[in-house]
Amino acid sequence: MHTLRLTRLTLVVASVALLAACSSAAAPPSAAVSVTDAWARSSSAMASAAAAYATIANAGPTADALVGASSPAAATVEVHETVAMGSPAASGSGMMGMRPVARVEIPAGGSLQLKPGSYHVMLIGLAHDLAVGDTIDLTLTFEKAGQITVKAQVRAS
Amino acid sequence: MTSPSRRSSPNRLPVIASVVFAIAAAGGIGVGLLGVALGGPPATPAGDGRIAWPAATPDPLKRPTAIVPVVPAPALALTDQDGRPFDLASMRGTPALVFFGYTHCPDVCPTTLADVRDAVKRSPVPVRVVFVTIDPVRDDAAALKQYLSFYDAGFTGLTGTAAEIRRAADAWGVQYARIDNGSANGYAMAHTADAFLVDAAGRLRDRIWFGAGPDVFVDRIASLVARPLPGDTASSGPVASPPASATPAATPAAPAPPSGSPAAGSTTVLPTLTTTVIRVGANRLVMTVSDPNNRELAFPDVTAHFTFRDADPAVPPIAVDGYFIWVSVGNKGAFVVDVSFPVPGAWTGTIALQKATGPIGAADFPFSVVDRGSTPAIGDPAPSIHTPTAADPNAGENLYGITTDVFPDPRFYQFSVDQLLAAHRPFVLTFYSPAYCPTTACGPLLKNMKAIANEFPDVAFVHVEPHMMTNYGGRLMPDYSTGQLEFNDLAKAYGIPVEPFVFVVDAQGRIAASFELIVGSDEIRAAIRAATGGGA
Numbered sequence: 001m002h003t004l005r006l007t008r009l010t011l012v013v014a015s016v017a018l019l020a021a022c023s024s025a026a027a028p029p030s031a032a033v034s035v036t037d038a039w040a041r042s043s044s045a046m047a048s049a050a051a052a053y054a055t056i057a058n059a060g061p062t063a064d065a066l067v068g069a070s071s072p073a074a075a076t077v078e079v080h081e082t083v084a085m086g087s088p089a090a091s092g093s094g095m096m097g098m099r100p101v102a103r104v105e106i107p108a109g110g111s112l113q114l115k116p117g118s119y120h121v122m123l124i125g126l127a128h129d130l131a132v133g134d135t136i137d138l139t140l141t142f143e144k145a146g147q148i149t150v151k152a153q154v155r156a157s
Numbered sequence: 158m159t160s161p162s163r164r165s166s167p168n169r170l171p172v173i174a175s176v177v178f179a180i181a182a183a184g185g186i187g188v189g190l191l192g193v194a195l196g197g198p199p200a201t202p203a204g205d206g207r208i209a210w211p212a213a214t215p216d217p218l219k220r221p222t223a224i225v226p227v228v229p230a231p232a233l234a235l236t237d238q239d240g241r242p243f244d245l246a247s248m249r250g251t252p253a254l255v256f257f258g259y260t261h262c263p264d265v266c267p268t269t270l271a272d273v274r275d276a277v278k279r280s281p282v283p284v285r286v287v288f289v290t291i292d293p294v295r296d297d298a299a300a301l302k303q304y305l306s307f308y309d310a311g312f313t314g315l316t317g318t319a320a321e322i323r324r325a326a327d328a329w330g331v332q333y334a335r336i337d338n339g340s341a342n343g344y345a346m347a348h349t350a351d352a353f354l355v356d357a358a359g360r361l362r363d364r365i366w367f368g369a370g371p372d373v374f375v376d377r378i379a380s381l382v383a384r385p386l387p388g389d390t391a392s393s394g395p396v397a398s399p400p401a402s403a404t405p406a407a408t409p410a411a412p413a414p415p416s417g418s419p420a421a422g423s424t425t426v427l428p429t430l431t432t433t434v435i436r437v438g439a440n441r442l443v444m445t446v447s448d449p450n451n452r453e454l455a456f457p458d459v460t461a462h463f464t465f466r467d468a469d470p471a472v473p474p475i476a477v478d479g480y481f482i483w484v485s486v487g488n489k490g491a492f493v494v495d496v497s498f499p500v501p502g503a504w505t506g507t508i509a510l511q512k513a514t515g516p517i518g519a520a521d522f523p524f525s526v527v528d529r530g531s532t533p534a535i536g537d538p539a540p541s542i543h544t545p546t547a548a549d550p551n552a553g554e555n556l557y558g559i560t561t562d563v564f565p566d567p568r569f570y571q572f573s574v575d576q577l578l579a580a581h582r583p584f585v586l587t588f589y590s591p592a593y594c595p596t597t598a599c600g601p602l603l604k605n606m607k608a609i610a611n612e613f614p615d616v617a618f619v620h621v622e623p624h625m626m627t628n629y630g631g632r633l634m635p636d637y638s639t640g641q642l643e644f645n646d647l648a649k650a651y652g653i654p655v656e657p658f659v660f661v662v663d664a665q666g667r668i669a670a671s672f673e674l675i676v677g678s679d680e681i682r683a684a685i686r687a688a689t690g691g692g693a
Contacts, residue, residue, distance in 0.1 A: 041267050044307045049263035049342045076341040082264050084367075096265045096367055097347030099338050116268040117368045123263075124342045156271060 032060025033106070033145035038138055038152035040073075045126045050074075052121040052138055052152050053114040058106040060144075066104045066112065068141035071152075075125030079104065082117050103143070130154045217373050222354075222363040225452070227386060230255070230355040231328035235289065235321060238302035238314035245287065249359050252381055253285040254374070256352035257331045259292035260304040261342055265350050265367060270308045273352065276374030277309070284378055286312045291333040291348045293322045329353065334563040356381050424518035425449050428508050431491070431674045433654050434530035437501050443675045444479070444508060444522075445491045454518075455490030457481050460511050463494045468503040479508070482677030484601065491675050498526045531652030532660075532671060539586070539662045540650045541575045544621045553631045560622060561592030561633050566607050569620035577617050578666045583689045584617035585610075585681070588648055589657035590624055593635050602657045605678045613685055623648035623656050663688040 034057050043050035052071070058064050069077045081101045096117070104119060106112045114120050121138065123130075130136065134154040141147050233245035233255065245253065254273055258266035270288070277284050288305060290296035293316050296304075301314030317325070326333060326349075333348035350367035354377050363377045425448055432442045444461075446454040455461075461479035466472075479494035498504065504526050509519040533539060545552065545559035547570045552558045556565040569587070577584045587606055589599045610618045625636040625643045635642055644653065651660065653673075661670040661684045669688035672680065 041271070042307075043267070044303070046303050047263075047307070048261045051263045051267065078340055078342075080264070080340070094349045094351035094364070094366055095332050095347055096350040097334075097336060098262075098264065098345045099336070100340050116264060120264045122340070122342060124340070 032062075033058050033064050033142055033148065035140055035148050035150045038150045039155045040123065040130055040136055040138070040152045042132045042154050042156050043123075043126060043130045045129045047126065049122050049124045050126060050130055051116070052123055052136075053116065054121075054138070054140070054150065054152065055111060055113050056106055056140070057111040058108060061108050062144070063105055063107050063110075064145055065106060065143040066140060067102065067143050069121045070139045070141070071121075071123060071136055073127050073130070073136040073138075074123035075127070078122045078124065079119065080122045081119050106142075132156050217369055218376055220366070220369075220373075222365050222369075222373070222377060224361050224364055227360050227362065230353070230359050230361045231325075233287070233289070233315070233325055233329070235315040235317040235325060236298060238298050238305060238316075240298045243313065243315060245355070246359060248285050248287075248355075250357050251283055251285050252357050252378060253287055253355045254352050255287045255289065255329070255355060256350070257289045257291050257326060257329070257333070257348055258350070259290050259346045259348070260296050260300050261292065261344075262346070263342070265348075269350065269352060269367060270305075270312075272369070272371045272374060274308050275371035276378065279371065279375050280378045281375075282378065282382060287315060288312055289315045289322070289325060291322060291326060291331070292346050293317060293319055295343075332563075354378065354381070356386075358386070360386070424454070424510075426454060426508065426510055426518040426520040428506075428520050428522045430506075430522055430524055434532050434673060435498070435524060435526050436530040436534060437498055437526060437528055439495070439497050439535050441670075441672065442494050442496060442506075443482075443491050443673070444494070445484070445489070445675075446508065446510065446520075453490065454510060455481060455492055457483075457490070458512060459517065461492040461494070462509045462511070463496070464507040464509075465496060465498070466505050466507075467500060468505075469500070472500055482675070482680065484675050484677075493677070493680070501526045501528050531654055532658070532673075533651065533668045535668055535670065537668050539574070539578060539660065539666050539668055541578050542573075542647050542650045543575050544573045544586075544619055544647060546570050546573050551628055551631075557632045558628050559633070560620060561590055561626075562603065562620070563591070565620075566610065566618075568610050569606075569618050572617050572619065574619055574621075577619070577662075581664050581666065582617050583664045583669075583685075584619055584662050585685060586619045586621065586651075586660040586662060587657065588621050588623040588651065588653055588659070590622050592633075593624055593642060594656055599657050602659070602676055605676075605681075606659075609678060609681055609685075612682070613689075616685055616689060621647050623653065623658075661685055661688045 036055050036057070038052065038054035040052035041050055056066065066079060069079055071077050078100050080098050081104075082096055082098050084096060101119070104112060112119065121140075132154055135151040136154065137149055138152040139147050139149040230245060235243060237243040245255070256269055256273075258269065260266075273286055277286060286309070288301070290301060296316050298314075298316055301316055305312045305314045316322070331349040333346055336345045336347050338345050352365045352374070353361060354363035354365065356362045362381060365373055365377060427447050427449060429445045429447075430442060431445060432440070435442065446461075448454055459481065461481070463477050463479050465475040465477075475496060475498075477494055477496050479492035482491055482493055483489070484491050492508070502525070504524055506522045506524065507519060508522065510517040547556060547567060549559060552570065556567065556570055559570060572582075572584070574584070574586060585606075587602070589602060591599065591603050594600075606618065622633065623644050625645045626633040627636050648656075651658070655674055657674065657676070659672040659676055659681065660668055661681070663669040670684035
């Protein structure tokens with residue numbers, strides 16, 4: 001299954017590269033979007049899901065959008081958003097909910113932080129324990145920039 | 158005796174009442190807070206990528222969390238991760254952090270567990286940690302044991318039957334609801350993610366918000382030591398040993414006037430007039446009162462006498478007694494005064510508070526009276542609007558397409574206002590958003606209105622979401638396209654300036670009563686009886 005995923009990934013990367021080569025843009029689109037500070041929270045493989053986080057910056061002149069994610073460390077990877085539900089946390093219920101998101105826009109010149117209590121990558125069906133000090137591959141898929149794979153450090157918090 | 162149980166460190170005082178009120182608001186049956194889309198709609202980031210609520214205080218360490226007055230921690234008797242019965246009372250002698258979550262929770266619960274684990278390591282005193290599942294279907298004792306062992310073998314995990322968990326969560330003011338969001342991880346649980354700090358004497362002391370970080374936990378634990386109360390020592394004080402039947406609700410009214418208290422009548426009274434629509438003719442004004450330390454002054458055994466003076470001395474002053482209502486039973490009170498103003502203009506009110514033992518204090522408050530307010534006045538025809546009903550094509554299976562109430566009562570979505578007016582039926586029209594209400598007054602109202610509706614089977618009840626909302630995959634989500642919640646056309650038709658707002662309409666289609674923001678259950682009952690000529 002992972003092999004299949006990687007093969008498809010390779011094809012997509014290749015086609016994106018091909019598109020970039022055909023376009024007359026000065027820089028390849030992937031240069032506009034960068035992913036830094038990627039980390040995943042340590043977790044037992046027995047846990048149903050773990051979360052990974054990163055900072056995404058879009059230095060390009062046009063908006064891009066995060067539309068998916070994958071990792072060999074998990075059977076399924078989804079992008080979710082944790083949302084405060086109700087009024088301001090200090091005077092409200094303190095109720096938090098979570099929903100999968102299909103597309104998160106990153107404005108031109110803007111950034112998007114995947115962080116606890118906000119947008120996060122959900123690693124469902126871990127292939128192995130995520131132990132502090134390990135790194136896992138995390139691939140984020142963007143509407144324009146295509147796929148960007150980074151090493152995510154496993155941290156306790 | 159003095160009343161140190163109501164004392165707190167200075168930097169926490171400003172929003173103590175609102176913290177207590179928030180708990181009260183959350184304390185009822187499922188205060189609906191569900192705004193989750195089914196299929197993963199596009200999300201628009203704002204700033205750092207999410208809709209940001211204004212932070213109360215930029216410095217998290219200064220953000221108030223203290224719970225005042227100090228009350229005994231609610232009961233918590235469930236089954237632990239080893240399948241043994243557990244009672245929080247068994248942890249007396251050691252402070253405890255109690256929070257609710259579930260093991261399929263990948264973001265919120267691990268964040269809190271990691272924060273708490275770090276805080277416990279750095280805490281100046283030993284602290285116990287209790288994690289209560291709100292997902293008993295998936296979280297049996299074994300699942301909890303496995304999940305918590307990854308964080309710290311010393312954490313206690315609690316589970317129980319669905320009914321036991323709901324009862325425990327209600328007692329703690331914790332809300333939760335299942336969300337079938339289509340994730341491969343299975344359903345998610347929306348839940349109150351705040352953590353509660355219980356002191357060594359078993360009293361509820363702080364409510365720490367999600368994402369506070371370990372420093373805040375350490376600070377609050379350390380300040381338990383720094384602000385001792387009677388009962389912190391081996392001999393138990395009156396607060397430390399509540400009778401088994403004691404509830405938080407009984408506590409606020411309980412303290413007798415302390416012998417060392419200020420002289421009678423010298424308390425500085427800070428009144429807050431919560432009513433904004435004040436017009437010539439009949440009005441119902443609602444006022445909350447506190448002292449400069451934000452201590453509640455409205456209690457059932459306190460009487461409030463009001464005097465109103467127009468700027469023009471030729472207009473005779475009006476003297477009238479107010480009456481007490483619970484905004485949230487046991488936690489937050491208010492005084493209501495029914496008063497008719499003869500002329501518009503600048504008025505000054507005076508509220509004088511008194512107990513059987515003597516006067517408490519008095520204060521003036523300025524306000525304006527207008528000719529006509531934005532909402533229909535008593536006796537005006539109720540505007541005819543089409544309000545969403547279960548018959549609407551987008552209402553959805555659970556009515557989630559027309560309401561943000563997690564547990565909607567179908568009675569409130571049976572008839573549209575225009576149908577009721579055409580049929581000359583009396584009805585109660587309620588405007589508020591269970592999920593997106595910006596005030597804590599909506600929580601108690603939601604709970605109370607459903608109970609009241611059951612008492613009046615012959616009266617129609619209508620609930621209307623007052624905000625601009627968008628239906629995403631069968632669920633209502635707020636429309637933040639202008640950067641904030643905006644009232645929708647239905648709310649504008651009634652001119653409501655705030656929510657919640659309740660109108661009682663008689664069989665002639667005229668406004669018989671209206672209630673802004675704070676509503677007492679008995680007031681609504683009385684208004685319904687008056688508008689329908691008796692009954693119930």
